[in-house]
Amino acid sequence: MLQPFDDTYFMKKALLEAEEAYEKGEIPVGAIVVANNTIIARSHNLTELLNDVTAHAEMQVITSAANHIGGKYLTDCTLYVTLEPCQMCAGALYWSQISKIVFGAEDTQRGYRVMGTKLHPKTKVVSGVLAEDASLLLKRFFIERRNLN
C-alpha cells in the first residue's frame, strides 16, 4: 500500500520550519508534532527574536502540542526535528513521554546523545531522516554569519 505520510514526508514539513528560522536570522532548526498522521504543532527556533535560550523549536512544539491535546503527555505523538535535540529539549521530551522522536542531522557537540541525556524508556528514536538537507541549511547559515562579521 502507498504510504504518503512517512517519516520523510513529515521531516520535509519540519525542514520548511527550519527554512523560516533561516529567513529570520535564527539558527535554522524546525520541528513539528504529529498525531494520527496530522500535524498538531509546528515551530522553529526563536531564541534570538525572543531573547530566550529556552525558545528552541522542540520546546515550543511540546507546549503547543499539549495545548492542542488538552493534556500534558504526548504519549501518542511523534516529534520531527531537523537537528538532534539538546539536553534541555531531550529533558522536556523525557517528561512528555512522547512515543517517537525522528531527527535529521546529528549534533556531535551538544546533542543529547553525546551529553548523555536520558529519554523516557517508552520513547523510540529514528535518526538521520533528511539529515543532509538539515545539515546543509545549518552550514549555509553559519558560513553566511561568518562572512557578515
Place this chain on the structure above:
Amino acid sequence: MLQPFDDTYFMKKALLEAEEAYEKGEIPVGAIVVANNTIIARSHNLTELLNDVTAHAEMQVITSAANHIGGKYLTDCTLYVTLEPCQMCAGALYWSQISKIVFGAEDTQRGYRVMGTKLHPKTKVVSGVLAEDASLLLKRFFIERRNLN
C-alpha cells in the same frame, strides 16, 4: 559587616513561591533569579495548571529574567530553586550561562546530577540551602495527594 542578602534570605523567597505552588495543587517547587541583590524574576511550578511539562519554575524564571535583562544570557545572575533542577532545567541553565545556582532539596531520582546533565563550565553550584524546609513541603504535598486518591 552584616549581610542581609545571603543565600538563605533569597532561598526563603523561593520557598514562598513553592508554597504558592502548593496552594494551587502543583508539586511545590519555587524559583527566583537574583541580579545585584535584586529579585528580577520569580515563579513556581505550573505544569498542572498550564498542562505543560515544560512549565517548571526554573524554565519560567529563565525566560522572565532574560526578558527583564533584555538579553538571553544570565551571566551575572543567581538562580535560587527549592529543588535540584531536572535534566530539562539544567539543560536550559547550561544555555543561559548562569553564574550561580543555589538549590535546596536534592532530587536523587530525577535531579540533574544523578541524570548526568552538564551545566555550563562557568556556573557555580551551592546545594542544601534550606533543604529541610523544601523537602518537608514536598513530602507534605505527596502525603496529602496520596490520601486524596
